[in-house]
Amino acid sequence: SYNALLGAYASHGMHTEALRVFKLLKQNGLRPDVVSYTTLLNAYGRSGLPEKAREVFNDMRKNSCKPNKVSYNALIDAYGSAGMLKEAISLLHKMEKDGIPPDVVSISTLLTACGRCKQITEIDAIFEAAKSRGIELNIVAYNSGIGSYLSFGDYEKALELYASMMASNVNPDGVSYNILISGLCKLGRYAESLKFFEDMVDLRIPLTKEVYSSLICSYAKQGKLTEAKSTFSSMKESGCFPD
């Protein structure tokens, strides 16, 4: 019950409240378990406080509560989200030494971190790390990689990765298209961006307000106001209400 409440605060990045619940749990004679510690750790991570997250991580070991895969991944994300890619990558090796094999979540967390930290040189090493460990990339990992390439402005690598994803029989989802459409649009690759939108329609993948916003933005930037307006109209017609 305490963990559920802790999680509710953590998922909103409310670390102060999460810490209060964590203390309350202990005051009532209960021992925090791996989920309690990981939840608190994540609350700090989401609040952009990687050092506090690390403190919780160290604390759990001190109290002989072994961090598991989720704890490590949460700490990797805490560093990655804070732009500390080196620390995030070194945790991949640390968890391995600790007898916990990294999984596809560790990989996609790091792929996303590369994009945030604009570390184009590290991204291929991370794909290699996944491959050498036999970690199969899923749709989230591919989406993360595609997004990071696009954030570097490397749309060719992004499209290459998209192609190899298709070749591996991993099917794109709504998020994949959102990433491609908005990313290509930001780079001014309007024609490519529109092509993916058409694919999305053909495949009957539900169009979200995120995709409509990207498309409207794309037309607006090109000065195609008629298209922008008609996209806005079809958005409403399709039952997707503008916010």
Place this chain on the structure above:
RNA sequence: UUCCCUAUAUCGUGGCCC
């Protein structure tokens, strides 16, 4: 002991602040 619940990864636009 068993079951259930709770913790980790990917997407848009604009505004305000620095």
